Amino acid sequence: MFDERALASLLEQIIVEPFQQSERQTHAQAVDAAWPEPSPGRREIAPKERHRLHSMTKTWRQSGGVRGFGIGEKIAGAQRTNDLAIRIYVEQKQPISALAHPVPSTLELPDFGTIPTDVVEIGRVVAQLDTRRYRPALPGCSIGHWESTAGTLGCYVRKRGDPTRTYILSNAHVLAINGSGFGMPGDPIVQPGPLDGGRRPHDIIASLAELCPIDFTMPNLVDAAIAEVIDPTVVTTLTARGGPVAAGSIVRTPRRGTMVQKFGRTSDYSVAEILDVNAILETDYETPHGTKKALFTNQIVCTKCSDAGDSGSLITTLTGRPVGLLFAGSKAITVANRISDVLSALDIDILR
Known part of the structure; x- marks a missing residue:
């Protein structure tokens, strides 16, 4: 060995x-x-x-x-x-x-x-239905930049050292990509996402705060962004099934064979098995300028548990420990950033 x-x-x-x-x-x-x-x-x-x-x-x-x-x-x-x-x-x-x-x-x-x-x-790996309007906005529900389509609200987070503000965590390509490229801080985030009928101003729940831009020329670790919640009454740490979206400490060293779960906009609740914890993968992104490829390192590969629109889902163990942030998939697999890399990149902690 x-x-x-x-x-x-x-x-x-x-x-x-x-x-x-x-x-x-x-x-x-x-x-x-x-x-x-x-x-x-x-x-x-x-x-x-x-x-x-x-x-x-x-x-x-x-x-x-x-x-x-x-x-x-x-x-x-x-x-x-x-x-x-x-x-x-x-x-x-x-x-x-x-x-x-x-x-x-x-x-x-x-x-x-x-x-x-x-x-x-594995097929073509691409950046990926509960489409209803929720108040509070549940982890796993539809969300998106007001000029984009729709993805998934992963969970709520706070910046380290600042307990006064609450943010939504999802992918950069969900919260920060619009019709012309990357959005700007302050851009409206709607729930449900625009593809599911979300519109300004009625459905705005947050504003884009920070993102990790996707680099199409250099390797990436994460596809992640946060949006500051405007109305604190939309915040909840519970899923549609009534349990917490996250429980316990994060998994810093994921292992093959671990069974994991997620709540997503498209495929709702699903379970998968981790197959690879050190993957280096090219991912296709549909941009205003056509399809572009981005290279990601240190990625988690699971058996397929997602479809288009599930991007941004928080992946946890079956006992609720956060493992990864779902961002891509294919006909055979689901791909996630390590949650430790996501939290470190944005200097955040998950709200429980």
Whole structure:
């Protein structure tokens, strides 16, 4: 059994950091350039070896519709085994004969030796019905920027050190993307979302306060934003089922095999199993300027438990401990930011 965190770090060095460099340097310069500063305690691999491995993964992405990488139990004959493998997530599996650069069955990696690979079909990953008007506005209900469509109200939060103001937590692409791009602080947020009939001024419950902009040229950790609540009577920590949306401390180290739950605008209540906790995935975003791809690292992949409109849902364990913020999905999986990354990025805590 190998160290999964170390392997996840190695994958990040191979896939993500050369991607960062390529935004600033030519291909020839990148081979010999100084790489980004390492994380504390991280085992660095030689730049030339790193470049070789990155070039190899790049050919797969160009040849076979690869959308991401992760770590998980290898699936053989539709059965999950006990052998850990490097997962290569693809939109659609193709015959090896149709690929110019097929994924090898194993990889030789520095310090790890031979590790099996597993090609997993997930479909197209895109940023994703309780459409009624709620007062108070329940976690899991429809919400959105007044010029957008509709997503899900994840939960209520407060800025650390400021107990006087309450905010809504959801995705940036739910609260902060309008018809021309990213919105501005102070923009109205309506419940239900505009796609579900929400309009100004009758349905305004909050105003956009802060967002983590989605970068389409550099890797991202979170797709998140907060909106300040205008009327405190809309705030509730209960779901449509009457229980708390969050209970207990957050899960800082999610584990594969954990069963999780969520309340969302489209698919309501659903349960899923965590499959991957170190995924690196490309996600498609529909923008006013067409479809754009954004790369996300350190992501949680679950069995499918969402549909379009569920973006922004808070994912918790079955006992209510917050695990992640749902932001994307496909025909086969649901993807979430780690909740620890979201809370840290916005300097917030969940209201309970």
